[in-house]
Amino acid sequence: KQEVTQIPAALSVPEGENLVLNCSFTDSAIYNLQWFRQDPGKGLTSLLLIQSSQREQTSGRLNASLDKSSGRSTLYIAASQPGDSATYLCAVKGKETSGSRLTFGEGTQLTVNP
């Protein structure tokens, strides 16, 4: 059974810092890995999707990497801003089940202080 772990559970940084969020998964048989952002009381907003054949994806100040063989992904946020404060979730789409369900980590709660 696929398990996804995110470290750290919470992170507080001053504005302007570069930071890294970590995600690990136990079964490397995946189609892709996706990073989401969740604001309080809201649903999930997709940030980046990395296919299993890819090593990284970039969008603005965000860069996500994937090392499928070691079961790891990182989300790099450059020059953090208070508006980046949210919970960040990673999810993998595994090959072990049909229907393309996502298996989620428990998230990293990020606070960027002005």
Added chain:
Amino acid sequence: GAGVSQSPSNKVTEKGKDVELRCDPISGHTALYWYRQSLGQGLEFLIYFQGNSAPDKSGLPSDRFSAERTGGSVSTLTIQRTQQEDSAVYLCASSSRTGPNQPQHFGDGTRLSIL
């Protein structure tokens, strides 16, 4: 709006009552998913629809939970004889079709509280 719409946004009910949660996916999206997000459990898959059929309902926690989808569009998740452990945020997502690299688009969820 063009996003996934869920209603109600909040629901408070007494233990033992039945509840219905509604999801209206993005127009034209054939795949629909229900997830549950609860404290200490993270986000868990419940059920997946392709069109009106549910090829994967393995995440439903008990036979008190059921879901249907009609017209390939709106879906309803029903919880019968609610228990306090059913309290959670229920999230719905849709994608344009199944396949490994179709992104899922999420609604804002229904926050369910069982008294």
